[in-house]
Every structure is written in structure tokens, then in C-alpha cells.
Amino acid sequence: VHVQPLTNGPALIVGRKGTVGAVHFSTEPCWPIDTVYFSEGEQGQNLRYFKYLLDSLNLVQLDKSTAIPGLSRDDYNALNVRIAPPVEQERIVAEVEKQFSRLDEAVANLKRVKANLKRYKAAVLKAAVEGRLVPTEAELARCDGRDVEPVIPPAATIPALPSGWEWAALPRLGELNRGKSKHRPRDDIQLYGGPYPFIQTGDVRRSDGTICDFSQTYSEVGLRQSRLWPAGTLCITIAANIAETGILRTPACFPDSIVGFLSDNATTTRFIEFFIRTSREKLERFAPATAQKNINLAVLRNVLVPLPPLGEQHRIVAEVDRHLSIVREVESEVDANLKRAETLRQAVLARAFAPTGTTGAGQSEQAVAPA
Incomplete structure (x- = not known):
């Protein structure tokens, strides 16, 4: 010591x-x-x-x-x-720190914008699945003087929904099953390097709703011990990072740490993806208090989704996409400005120590x- x-x-x-x-x-x-x-x-x-x-x-x-x-x-x-003389060193340090202070303030503001965008995105999704983002079918029907077929109200213990909505369990809306893979690509070289994407939990976590990127692929050997899910499948993680979601853009395999939901209606799948995103904290409560949190398929099978009529789903999905598109544009601009701030920081140093x-x-x- x-x-x-x-x-x-x-x-x-x-x-x-x-x-x-x-x-x-x-x-x-x-x-x-x-x-x-x-x-x-x-x-x-x-x-x-x-x-x-x-x-x-x-x-x-x-x-x-x-x-x-x-x-x-x-x-x-x-x-x-x-090396500058000591007096000049003092002047250079003072000027560099003045410029850096301005950049630090700008970076802090940009990071606050990013945090606000994250909260705004969550608020949009929450409003979407609670019937507050677009006029409901019932509201539009009343404005048009039309009747709406009533939905049988749920049990008293389940929260009430907007008029025309209903609670629906995921298995009622489509297939819900775990991925299938006896081995990961790293376990057997014969599984590597084929044409079939192998999606892992990290790929879902980074997807922001649509899974486009992946780092592993399966060969024909790998495919034989797995399953190729079609494009449009909703992937839901149940291990490590619970209830991260993403929809496959291309057919892909994935392990049993991911659950696939497959519906005939792409709009319904998108709406359910929005709902699962807003329910992550609630789903995590079903995970046992262990080092790595996991939930099982039974938990997801018992999840009730607040489902609006199909026409309303279309409007909700379109409106969410509009809002999220704006968020992505602003986030992209913020990220570009953060990179620009770092470039400016290097430019300040380069100018300060020019020969x-x-x-x-x-x-x-x-x-x-x-x-």
C-alpha cells in the first residue's frame, strides 16, 4: 500500500x-x-x-x-x-477554456433536447395506446350520426377503454411462440455464414421498432435446427432486456430468448409493438429477482392488449409514424450538432497550438x- x-x-x-x-x-x-x-x-x-x-x-x-x-x-x-512562453501559455489557456465553456453549454443544451425527445416519443406511444392520439371510431361516428356496435365491457378489475375498444390476449390475435435454436452461431462453425439472418437480443434492442441490422447469419445447417420467421414478425425479448421489441424487415431466425408474434394484419402488429414498448416496466415486474431477469412465454400469453377497431388502428399507426419521423429528424440534427461540437473542440485546439x-x-x- x-x-x-x-x-x-x-x-x-x-x-x-x-x-x-x-x-x-x-x-x-x-x-x-x-x-x-x-x-x-x-x-x-x-x-x-x-x-x-x-x-x-x-x-x-x-x-x-x-x-x-x-x-x-x-x-x-x-x-x-x-512551446509558448509562460505568459503566452496563460493567455492561450484562458482563451481555450472560454471557447470550451461555450461548447460545453451548447452540448449540455443538445443533450437536454435528446432527453426531451425521448420523453416526447414515450408520451406519443402512451397516448396512442390509450386512445388519446387520434379521434376514436366512436367519436367520429357520433360526429357523422352513425351507430357504433357496442363492445362487451370487461370485468370490473380491468381498466375501462375508450368506446369501441376491447381487451384482447395476444394468442387471440395471432401466433405467439418462442424462437427456436439449439445452438448459437458461435457454438458451431457449421452454423455460420449462410443467407439466413440470425437475430439476437442486442439486434432487437438497437432496432428502434424495425429490425434491419444483424451481426450473425445461419447456414443451411443452422436453419435445420431453427425456424425461419417471415418478414413482419414482431420480436419480443424475454431475457436480459425484457420486452424490447422490433419487427423483422426480412425473414430471419432467432433464439428462444426472443418470442415471435405473427399476425395476418401488419397494422395490428405495429399497434401491438407500440403497446409492448409502453409496457416494459410492467412486464419486468413478472421477472424473478435474479442476476439476469427473464420472463416466460406464459407471461406474454396473458398480456391483454387494448385494441381499437381496425380503421382506428390505421389512423393511430399513421399518426405515430408522423410524430416519430419528426423525432428522428430532430435527433439526427442534434447528433450532427454534437459531432460538430467535438470537431469545433479539436479546431480550437488546433488553432491554439498552430506553429x-x-x-x-x-x-x-x-x-x-x-x-
């Missing part, structure tokens, strides 16, 4: 193994480990200046390793840089040399 810290005050820490080139400025005495370089600098030098200088050098590009990322001392010390002065190359290595 080291009682005394290795540094007496502020120090620069540079990743040597693993997080190659990552630069950290410590304001307090610290205990750097052997996977980093560190320097306390020289008297009269501004360590924050050297922190930003190292950031501008993008040291990760010096990594030549093939397994564990590493930063060689020889490569590190071979860099030639120009405008003249100092010896050795001075830079001495100032930030590893201890």
Missing part, C-alpha cells in the same frame, strides 16, 4: 495502456499506476497549457499495438512541438516527459 502519493500537486496523467493517449489533469496529489505516464511539469510552466497541447496531438494515433492498445515512450518522446512561435523541440519533451 502506498501511503505517500507519487505527485505532490497538480499533474498530467497520460494513458499508456488501454486508454492510449487519454490525457487527464489532476489538481490534487495522486497515485498514478503503471499503465500511465505522468508529469508534474517544470517550475513556471502552466500544466493546463500542456494538457490542451497533448489533447491537440491526438496521441491515440501513435498506437501500433495489435492486441492491447499501447503508447510507446520512444514514439511519445519523438514528437516535436512548439506561430519558435522554441526547441526538446523543450516540449522535457515539459511533459513521463516520470
